[in-house]
Amino acid sequence: MRPALTLGVEEEFLLVDADGRLAAAGPEISEQVDGLDGQVEHELRRCQVESATAVCDTIEEVVEGLHALRDQLAAKAAEQGLRLLPSGTAPMADDRPPRFTPDVRYHRMAREFGAIAQASLTCACHVHVSIPDASTGLRISNHIRPWLPVLLALTANSPFHNGDDTAYASWRHVLWTRWPSAGAPPHFDSVDAYESTVEALTTVGAAMDRGMLYWDIRLSAHQPTVEVRIADVLPTPTEAALLAAIVRGLAAQALDTDPVAQPAPEVLRAWLWRSARDGLTGRCVHPRTGDLVPAWQAVNDLVASLKLGDDAEFVEQALAGVRASGNGAQRQRAAHDKSEQMTDVNDALAWSG
Numbered sequence: 001m002r003p004a005l006t007l008g009v010e011e012e013f014l015l016v017d018a019d020g021r022l023a024a025a026g027p028e029i030s031e032q033v034d035g036l037d038g039q040v041e042h043e044l045r046r047c048q049v050e051s052a053t054a055v056c057d058t059i060e061e062v063v064e065g066l067h068a069l070r071d072q073l074a075a076k077a078a079e080q081g082l083r084l085l086p087s088g089t090a091p092m093a094d095d096r097p098p099r100f101t102p103d104v105r106y107h108r109m110a111r112e113f114g115a116i117a118q119a120s121l122t123c124a125c126h127v128h129v130s131i132p133d134a135s136t137g138l139r140i141s142n143h144i145r146p147w148l149p150v151l152l153a154l155t156a157n158s159p160f161h162n163g164d165d166t167a168y169a170s171w172r173h174v175l176w177t178r179w180p181s182a183g184a185p186p187h188f189d190s191v192d193a194y195e196s197t198v199e200a201l202t203t204v205g206a207a208m209d210r211g212m213l214y215w216d217i218r219l220s221a222h223q224p225t226v227e228v229r230i231a232d233v234l235p236t237p238t239e240a241a242l243l244a245a246i247v248r249g250l251a252a253q254a255l256d257t258d259p260v261a262q263p264a265p266e267v268l269r270a271w272l273w274r275s276a277r278d279g280l281t282g283r284c285v286h287p288r289t290g291d292l293v294p295a296w297q298a299v300n301d302l303v304a305s306l307k308l309g310d311d312a313e314f315v316e317q318a319l320a321g322v323r324a325s326g327n328g329a330q331r332q333r334a335a336h337d338k339s340e341q342m343t344d345v346n347d348a349l350a351w352s353g
Contacts, residue, residue: 004057005129005130005248005251005252006055006056006057006129006130007053007059007128007129007130007244007247007248008052008053008054008055008056008127008223008225009052009053009056009062009066009125009126009127009128009240009241009243009244010050010052010053010125010126010128011050011051011052011066011069011070011086011123011125011234011240012043012049012050012122012123012124012125012233013048013049013050013051013070013073013084013085013086013123013233013351014048014084014086014087014090014121014123015029015047015048015049015077015083015085016047016082016085016090016092016346016350017081017082017083018083019343020091020092020343021094021096022045022047022094022098022121023047023080024098024099025046025047025077025080025082026043026045026046026047026048026049026101027046027101027102028080029049029073029076029077029080029082030042030049030050030073033069033072033073033076034072038051038052038053038065038068038069039051039052040072040073042101042103043101044100044101044106044109044120045098045100045101045121046098046099046100047098047099047121048101048121048123049073049084051066051069051070051073052069053065053066053069055130058310059241059245059311062237062240062241062244062245063238063241066240066241067237067353070084070086070351070353073351074351074352074353075353083350083351083352084350084351085346085349085351086123086157086234086235086236086328086349086351087123087157087158087160087232087233087328087332087349088122088123088124088156088157088158088170088171088172088173089122089123089158089160089171089172089175090121091160091161091332091342091345091346092160092162092163092342092343092346093162093163093164093342094162097118098121100117105208108208109208109212112205112208113179116178116179116180119175119178120176122172122175123172124176124229124231124232124233125155125231125232125240125243126227126229126231127227127228127231127243127244127247128220128223128225128226128227128228129225129247130225131219131224131225131226132224134194134219135190135191136226137219137225138188138191138194139255140226140251140254140255141185141188141217141218141219141226142187142188142254142259142262143251143253143254143257143259144217144247144250144251144254145184145185145187145217145262145268146259146260146261146262146263146287147250147287147302148184148216148217148230148268148271148272149268149272149284149285149287150275150284150287150295150298150299151228151230151231151243151246151247152170152173152230152231152275152276153275153279153280153284153295153298153299154243154246154280154295154299154322154327155170155232155234155239155243155327155328156168156169156170156173156232156276156279156280156327156328156329157170157172157232157233157234157235157327157328158171158172158328158329159171159279159329159333160332160336160345163342165336168276168277169276169277169279169280169281169327169329169330170232170275170279170329172232173230173232173272173275173276174273174276176214179212179214180201180207181206181207181214182214182215182216183214183215183265183269183272184215184216184217184265184268184269184272185215185217185218186265194219198210201213214229216229216230216272217229217230231243234328235331235349238318239318239322239327239328241314241318242315242318242322245308245311245314245315245318246315248311249303249306249307249311249315250302250306252306252307253305253306253307260287260288261287261288263287263290271284271285274292275295278295279295279329279330280296280299280322280327280329281295281329281330282294282295283295284298284299285298286298286301288301296323299319331348332345332348334348335347335348335349
């Protein structure tokens, strides 16, 4: 029997003060949290923190790990009068440019990439799935690649940026793709082809090293995993675990079936733009047909095609919750519509356990 596919989930968060302004306390807060069985780290900007679960066998372990990490971070933030904000972009305007975390690597990124790095303040959710070797990881990457727009529509959680409604469900995706090594990965026929592409990107400096391969799916530089990086940070641990369960289902499916037809890079880029624009409230490209369909139809067809095993009941219940309350982008806009005050968006988002 094939070994079970284990999971790990990383989440990035903003730190804001009581007025919703970005707070440069990330390094100090991350150092105060022991991470339990997971890990807490600083991020590119001082107003960010990042957490990562331990390796999880079950989806229940994922939920518990994410809850525990968020609770610890939120508690330490509260001690300084701050709040932990799971949003793909900063909703409120702030006239103070967010400072870089004091780190040699981050300051080199700022020098090398200039305004791209200066404008890069985004928070994502990354799912790691265990793999026995790179070849298996690329098989999974190729299989998930056409489904990236569906995953993006489901997880969009960044409609506001610096006080404005962007008219997008995931403005984080738009901002993030400005990095020269970002976007959907190519389809790879072999590990050699993958390594040649990595070498080409690092040779010209589009990525400083493997850690700066910012594709929406990549082979992890430090762990035996394939890492799916398409999602905004999710409002709740349940939604992050839902993404993880669907990604695991796709990974398992990849090992048993042939992928759907592979769209050309420029076509997939357009599909992703549409999902970033519409989220769950509009239309999404169905990768099996290339047709625009209601986003929920694409999500439902994806989930129905997966053999989710022990994750099936959790996925059904979590999806029902998203149908009832909307995804993060919908809930952010609903909070804003009540009073047209961005502070209400922060209030709706802030994690309090």
